[in-house]
Amino acid sequence: MYARPVDTRERLIESTRALLWERGYVGTSPKTIQERSGAGQGSMYHHFRGKADLALAAITRSAEEMRARAEAIFSGPGTPAQRIITYLRRERDVLRGCPVGRLTQDPDVMADPTLRRPVERTFVWLRARMTGLLAEAQAKGEIDSELDPAATATALVAVLQGGYVVARAAADAEVYAQAIDGALGMLAGHAR
């Protein structure tokens, strides 16, 4: 990700993605975007109608990327339960947090239905996809069939997102790993 973009429009989107990740929508100004992308005022307003329009392009791409990276693991090798574990344990930029999840804390993003939609859809999809994998794991007898797949999936996504929060609070990426370990430890009680 973050391939070095060659054209101005592309650099604007990638710079905005990075800034939204670091500082959120409220904390990101057009001026900063222009400085980081190396594009001038005029270029930005030529390619996009304004801050919100550019943010939409950035958010949409980050959401797509997050989904694609997850799907690559979910549809990859291993049993369903193994793939979920692989996803939870995969290498992450923990202290930077989740580029999509952090937008849920941004009042101006959540207040704008257009900006909000990609965020909402990403998490709806992620929870549904993991629900399906958990159901598969149950069908294969990998995990206890008494677990509610949807609730368990939501809990696992929450551990992931909350893992970023507690790790950032501690300024220690290891705390994220501990949260995941704890969740998988609990899940292990239901393994067959």
Added chain:
Amino acid sequence: MYARPVDTRERLIESTRALLWERGYVGTSPKTIQERSGAGQGSMYHHFRGKADLALAAITRSAEEMRARAEAIFSGPGTPAQRIITYLRRERDVLRGCPVGRLTQDPDVMADPTLRRPVERTFVWLRARMTGLLAEAQAKGEIDSELDPAATATALVAVLQGGYVVARAAADAEVYAQAIDGALGMLAGHAR
């Protein structure tokens, strides 16, 4: 909480608390604080040195309140495991998120060691306190002694914090409840 403050200094702190909760530090301006508190420019700069100084008072109080509310349940009636469940299921302003946890997403708060400290200490304390309760629950035979208390505690705090994230993404408080249900469902596999 949010008792109606009578003096100006108090109104400034309470208004700042509310605004930090809604919009974060980056999204909150002194002007907005003055408007909401009914205090004038001069009053604010008389009582506090500036935005950061006022935010410190607000953050410190929110952190203390979060801790006190948790401790009231943790040291309350019921077995250790029951008290943890009571805490996770207690009524919450889910769609508003956690007033302390949300600050971990605020770049200017995390960059300032003084503002950052109360946030860090709150989560360190919360994880440690729940670790202790889980160890107690194990000693009483309430839950499986094979679970790592510290990792489990961190996972439960993460579910809570991540529960806010997924609920806000869905604009549905019920999603928070689902995350907690899922986590407790997993934990139930280790109940005795």
Added chain:
DNA sequence: GTCTATATTACGATAGAC
């Protein structure tokens, strides 16, 4: 303790030349 006036810089966008 509170008020108004003022200062400086940034924000977010538009206008129009090139």
Added chain:
DNA sequence: GTCTATCGTAATATAGAC
């Protein structure tokens, strides 16, 4: 497509009267 100039408003604070 990109540049510079400009605009109106807001952010964050200081100065000094009352």
